[in-house]
Amino acid sequence: MKGRAIAFASLVLAAAGVQAQQPPAVPNFTGFWELRFDSKSVPVPTLTREAAASSTEIRRHDANAIRWCHMVGLPAIMDNWGPIDIVQNRAEVAIITDLIPSVARHIYFNQPHPDMNIFDPTPNGHSIGRWEGDTLVVDTIGFSDRGIISIPGGGRRTPKSHLTERFRLLQGGNRLSVVSTWEDATTFGKPHTYEFIYVRAPKGTELREAYCPTDDEERAKFLLAPWHR
Amino acid sequence: MRLTVAMASVLLACSGAISDGVGAQQASAPPDISGFWELRYNSRHVTPASVKPEVAAQIKQEQAEARKSVLGAIGYDSIWCLKKEYPFFMGSSPPIDIVQTPEAVVVMSEGSNKRHFYMDGRGHPDPALLQRTTTGHAIGRWEGDTLVVDTVGLRGGENVNGGGRTTETTHLVERFRLLANGEQLQVTFTWDDPAVFLKPHTYDFVYYRDPPGTYAFEGSCDASDPANRQSTVEPKQAGNKK
Numbered sequence: 001m002k003g004r005a006i007a008f009a010s011l012v013l014a015a016a017g018v019q020a021q022q023p024p025a026v027p028n029f030t031g032f033w034e035l036r037f038d039s040k041s042v043p044v045p046t047l048t049r050e051a052a053a054s055s056t057e058i059r060r061h062d063a064n065a066i067r068w069c070h071m072v073g074l075p076a077i078m079d080n081w082g083p084i085d086i087v088q089n090r091a092e093v094a095i096i097t098d099l100i101p102s103v104a105r106h107i108y109f110n111q112p113h114p115d116m117n118i119f120d121p122t123p124n125g126h127s128i129g130r131w132e133g134d135t136l137v138v139d140t141i142g143f144s145d146r147g148i149i150s151i152p153g154g155g156r157r158t159p160k161s162h163l164t165e166r167f168r169l170l171q172g173g174n175r176l177s178v179v180s181t182w183e184d185a186t187t188f189g190k191p192h193t194y195e196f197i198y199v200r201a202p203k204g205t206e207l208r209e210a211y212c213p214t215d216d217e218e219r220a221k222f223l224l225a226p227w228h229r
Numbered sequence: 230m231r232l233t234v235a236m237a238s239v240l241l242a243c244s245g246a247i248s249d250g251v252g253a254q255q256a257s258a259p260p261d262i263s264g265f266w267e268l269r270y271n272s273r274h275v276t277p278a279s280v281k282p283e284v285a286a287q288i289k290q291e292q293a294e295a296r297k298s299v300l301g302a303i304g305y306d307s308i309w310c311l312k313k314e315y316p317f318f319m320g321s322s323p324p325i326d327i328v329q330t331p332e333a334v335v336v337m338s339e340g341s342n343k344r345h346f347y348m349d350g351r352g353h354p355d356p357a358l359l360q361r362t363t364t365g366h367a368i369g370r371w372e373g374d375t376l377v378v379d380t381v382g383l384r385g386g387e388n389v390n391g392g393g394r395t396t397e398t399t400h401l402v403e404r405f406r407l408l409a410n411g412e413q414l415q416v417t418f419t420w421d422d423p424a425v426f427l428k429p430h431t432y433d434f435v436y437y438r439d440p441p442g443t444y445a446f447e448g449s450c451d452a453s454d455p456a457n458r459q460s461t462v463e464p465k466q467a468g469n470k471k
Contacts, residue, residue, distance in 0.1 A: 030330050068453045069310060072340065085345060087262050087328045087335045094335055095330045095344045099365070100312050103447045104337035106326065111442050122447035146449070206354070207345045209362035214452040215309040 026131050027169045029093065033082040033176050033198035040154045040177040040196055045182075046189035053154050058156050062148045069101040069212035073123020073147035074140065074163065075180065077102050082208060083201045086176075093129060093136070100189040100212040107138050116142060121159050123147030136167040152180075152194055155187040174200045250436075259371040260407045262334070265443040266414050266436035267324035278392035278420070287393060302411035308458050310450035314363040314387035314395065316341040316418065323446065324439055326416075334369055334376065339450030346378050352380050361385075361397060376405040390418070391432055393425045412438050 038203075065072070078084065081097040097104040107129040119126060120123040121144035128140045140163040161184040168177045176198040176228075183191045213219060270418045280288075296305070306313060318338040326337045334346040344434065346369035353359070353366055366382035380403070385396040404417040417433040420426060451457055 002366065026408075030332055064453070068451060070451060071447065071449060085333075085335070087330055087333050087345075089261075089328050089330055092328060094326070096335060096337065097404060100341050100417070103339065103341060104326070104335075104343050104445070106337075106445050108444060114444065120446065124447060126444065145391060203349075204351060206347070206366070209364075211312070211363070213309075214311065215305075223286055 001010075012128055027134050027173075028088055029136070029167060029176060030088045030171070032085055032201035032207075034083045034201050035079070035081070035196060038198055039198065040152065040194070042194040043192075044216055045066050045151075045153045045192035046157050047155055048185075048187060050191055051187040058150050061156075062150050063223060065146070065148050067214075067220055070147050071123050071197075072099060072102050073096045073149075074105070074125060074143070074157065075151055076148035077124065078178065078180075078196065079152065082210065083205055084198070085207050087135070088163055093138075096207070098208045099210050107136075112138075113141055121145075123157075123204065125163070134168060138165040139163075140165070140169065151187075151192065153192060155182070155192060157182075158184055158187050159185050170197070171205070177202070230466055235250070250281055259376070260374050260411070262376065262405055262407060262414055263328050263329045265324045265326050265439035265445070266441055268320070268322065268434060269437055271388070272435045272437070273320065273432075274434070275391045275432040276430075279427040280393045280425060281427055284393065284425050286444070288400065291410065303439060307450075308452065310457070312341055312363050314384055315342070315344070316389065316395075318399075319434065320390055321419075323448070324443065326445055332449040337445070338448070339446050340450075346376075353379075356381075365401070374406060378403040378405065389420050389425075391430055393420065393422075393430060395420075396422055396424050398424050408435065414438070434462050 048166075064070075077097055078095045078098070079097065080099060085096045087096075091109055093107040093109075096102075097109070103124060105124050105127065107127040109129055111128065113126050113128060119142045121142050123144055123146050124128045125140040126136050126142040127140040129136050131137070142157055143157050143161050143163075145156075145158055149158075151157060161182060164181045164183075166177075166179040168179075170177050171176070177195060178198065179193060179195045181191050181193040182188060230316070295304075304404050305311075315389075318340065328335050328337075331348065333348055336344040336346075342364060344367055346367045348436045349439070350370075351368060351409045353368060359366060359380050361384045363384055365380040367378050367380040369375070369376055369378045372378040380401040382401050383395045383397070383401075385394070385399065389395060399420065399422040402419045404419075404422070406415050408415050408418075414436040415433055416436065417431065420430040445452070
């Protein structure tokens with residue numbers, strides 16, 4: 001009797017052990033998230049002299065990118081006026097928006113950055129993620145200088161930019177904090193960090209679509225007004 | 230004996246507690262179609278559509294007119310980098326990336342196409358309020374091992390494989406199912422539109438799973454680039470000198 005009880009206890013403990021071996025649960029960011037008027041905390045960055053002198057050039061570049069519906073890329077894709085749609089599984093976090101001129105953003109969990117000697121730079125770059133407790137830390141390199149390049153606060157994305165983002169749920173999962181840190185010696189005198197706090201969109205929210213007609217001449221005139229030149 | 234039964238009961242309860250988290254979900258969980266998938270030369274199983282004669286005649290006339298223009302049949306959209314509408318990207322050569330969760334499934338191309346299948350049981354919006362889009366409004370549900378996706382709300386004007394084209398009254402049902410031990414993904418398309426088809430038009434594509442470590446490229450099209458305009462112009466043909 002005693003032996004069987006010990007065996008029983010061992011089995012229960014073994015079962016509990018199996019449970020303990022399950023990977024710890026990670027936060028789930030899946031859902032639609034919106035920026036609000038009070039969502040952004042952006043300090044003024046320390047810009048290099050060259051970057052400080054290029055604000056007109058950046059504005060002109062971005063106006064041209066919008067006019068021609070170039071894929072916007074980072075960080076503009078995270079600064080969308082419509083909701084961003086985050087879908088997360090074990091392999092990746094995908095972020096999509098309603099902007100036609102945008103490619104889905106992929107944050108991969110189980111792979112390193114590719115060799116940058118063979119990687120074609122892109123407006124979104126190449127992103128990999130890892131968990132630090134309840135925080136998703138995302139590392140992005142491989143940027144091109146195409147799309148919307150302006151960075152909140154000032155400065156621009158360049159092929160030398162390195163972005164680190166920290167995604168964390170707040171307020172019982174109803175808020176999503178994303179702290180972004182840009183490092184780029186050609187643009188910033190020191191790393192530039194800012195925070196956006198997204199609000200979880202109500203149930204039933206849907207992804208709409210912002211079409212981008214490059215062939216619309218009236219739109220082109222409007223977007224390339226003289227103050228961009 | 231009673232102790233043995235009691236032990237078994239507790240053990241079953243204990244394993245049930247674990248199963249509630251993982252095992253039970255595995256038993257009832259749908260297949261996971263997440264991953265990168267791409268078409269191969271033998272992937273497309275498309276039969277000719279039964280298109281209404283007047284629609285077929287109209288498409289034929291429009292294609293003939295387009296061929297007469299400098300731009301050619303597909304030139305205008307290509308030159309202006311206008312987004313091709315659904316189902317174009319499902320039949321193109323770059324891989325598609327699928328991310329599946331209980332709440333949503335998204336399908337992403339390497340260009341600007343992305344589809345979101347709502348899996349939360351919602352229906353389609355009231356047609357009067359529906360915003361028509363290039364990929365439509367798609368709701369999904371699992372029927373056993375098959376993901377069934379119902380789509381309405383396309384803008385219309387895109388060619389359908391096998392004949393015909395999408396319109397604002399197009400209704401598409403897609404059935405996603407894993408084959409070959411999860412290494413292949415069959416998507417069966419059924420297009421229904423009384424304005425275009427004499428009967429529902431069904432065909433299937435079979436996608437092949439890409440290896441681990443695959444990552445997405447980003448498509449790019451710059452309508453302001455003069456070279457882009459040249460890409461749709463047929464080059465001068467060299468004479469065939471014998």
